[in-house]
Amino acid sequence: MSHENGTHETNVKLFTSEFNQNPYPNFSKLRQEDPIHQTLMPNGHYSWIITRYEDAVAVLKDSRFIKDYTYLLGEEEQEEAHANSSIFVRNMLFSDPPDHKRLRGLVQKAFTPKMIEGLRGRVEEITNELLDRVQEKGQMNLIDDFAFPLPIIVICEMLGVPSQDRDKFRTWSNTLVEASNNPENAEQIQTHMTEFVMYLKQLCAERRQNPKDDMISKLIQSEEEGDSLSEQELYGVISLLIIAGHETTVNLITNGVFALLENPGQKEQLKNDPNLIESALEEFLRYNGPVEFSTDRWASNTVELRGKTIAKGDHVIVALDSANRDPEQFEDPDVFDITRGKSKHLAFGKGIHFCLGAPLARLEAEVAVTTLLRRMPELRLNTDPEALEWRPGILMRGLIELPVQF
Template sequence: MSYKNGSNETYVKLFSSEFNQDPYPTFSKLRQEDPIHQTLLPNGQYSWIITRYEDAVAVLKDPRFIKDYTSFPGEEEQEEEQAVSNIFVKNMLFSDPPDHRRLRGLVQKAFTPKMIEGLRGRIEEITNELLNKVQSKGEMNLIDDFAFPLPIIIICEMLGVPSQDRDKFRTWSNTLVEASNDPEEAAQLQTHMTEFVMYLRQLCAARRQEPEDDMISKLIQSEEEGDSLSEQELYGVISLLIIAGHETTVNLITNGVFALLENPEQKAQLINDPSLIESALEEFLRYNGPVEFSTDRWAADAVELRGKTIAKGDHVIVALDSANRDPEQFSDPEVFDITRGKSKHLSFGKGIHFCLGAPLARLEAEVAVTNLLRRMPDLQINSAPETLEWRPGILMRGLKELPVAF
């Protein structure tokens, strides 16, 4: 479906390759002219898109917008064809209270600021090991050589997943995040989901036989001690931690570095004053956030928003990156400014589903960007910026690759 402006002239097709390369002009039009906008998603589903900051916060915090669609009559889980895909939504991100509180409670102790700060030394070590490998080459693909390996190594170590398997997770994760309604891609998605679940079954079976000091062993122990964690929920929580534990950070680091390289005066300011890193990270998150749209929500009851009626059962997503550039909330929102300071951006969500891994993502990005600029202060894009491609899909916002020279 195309978005049409006031003169009835087609502006841009939502979720097209053109939109994917730069969604912000479209977001701006929608905020001004149709902030509660219904459209057709690439998967063939109609959805309401929430584009203004105030409305985004309201929807993210409103318990009438639920995450578990199976609570609607006639939407019970399917056994055969849905059995595998259901596993990927058996976690706190796709559940409502009281299940949400129970599932989140099983893992949140590992993600407290104190626990995460204890990982700083290991994150520093991995960061410098990765930079050592490319230092003499004078160039690298920032994603393949740096932004991807760092968070996937950390989350794999936390969970107890062999590091040699991390490339499998990248393949599986990319398929899940970039899924569309293309028949060939749908078949590949089913194959990769099945492979992912089989891997998790084998891994959990091994941890049951020989527990270790890792999160998977602790989750299995919780399951065996009767903490109401089903086998599907066990796999669902682990898969969420693996995917969310690296996807957001890869895009945070890459999008942030890309913004710095496109704004060299900001990059120079950060190099000259490394104490600006925390403020810079918040601007990375606001300016071109790693998660473009929120995950699925459904209206449990009819809800009125700005004169529009969102009917019971309607699908709703929040355009987080649009809300983060709402001029009613942020001054000069189209300007990248690392001195902006404390920001009420929505890149980690809002309400009970606020991102559990936010402290880890912030720490990994802080260490990564600080060391990258310290060791490679002349870093620059090794390609024409306009030739860089953004990943497809309607969840994450991230480049496919970012070649850099130093």
């Protein structure tokens, strides 16, 4: 693992609580002064951070940056690493071709635009049920009461997870997402991971006995039919769908609504013209996207990028939220403008790992925000914006809570 002494070039403090609150000034500094920046991560390892749009696209599409670092190991080490790897990395997000294509192919059918559009009625039903519960109160915590339950109910129904177990997933997935930033909680992380795996094993065992018309049953069928899916991969794919299936959408809805509340003129515009929702969604994704950094990549060979040498084995992550505010790509990138229209943002990634659930996230956010503004036209913040706290962790960009009144 190489690290040059290039880390002192730019004095930027990343991953502090101040950075969490607002990373954008630091991103801007890095794009200007040191766009391929090497830094010490919270876990004690060095990593290259890519902050400009053009470089971000290049890295996300470059097959020399691999997702499964075990390919860098010798044969024996590789076997050992695979034997000890967590099920949470046995899925398409953390694999390279040809495994990637095989694993993604198994779930892709459920996420075609046509399949997703078929869920619209159910998403509208759930949205209205959630708002019915709080309508009389005149206030809510947008995350707990609305933005979290909506996507978790949808993905649990698609997979066939009993509704009474939904809250457990919140605990488990929060732990997994925040683990990246908080190595101190190793014991708690281990406990939650073990609970999650035990839960998945029981759920799959139950579905083997009593298959239903849901995605878990279909995945088990694929696994039983031979070489398409191992048992470990089965758990890996299900856990990815549960975690990715709600984490990103919670943040997409919340960050989007927060941006509207901070820009009342834009909120009024969208409320008066609901047809702007598609354009508004793209701006939510660009302006303060739900995924701040891409997942891990490693250089499989030495790569030269903008005069920097990224050595074989080096760890690389792309600052998606930084690329989405690159002034070379977007006019007035720090301005929130829902009429921007079609946008080449990288909120869902790029290349072969482009987010499989993008059509579902868009549908859920579209229905959620349109219905919210229609039913609660006087929606406003119920706290000082300065008092809001952003979640710790490197991967996701999301608030801990968002109190609103209507």
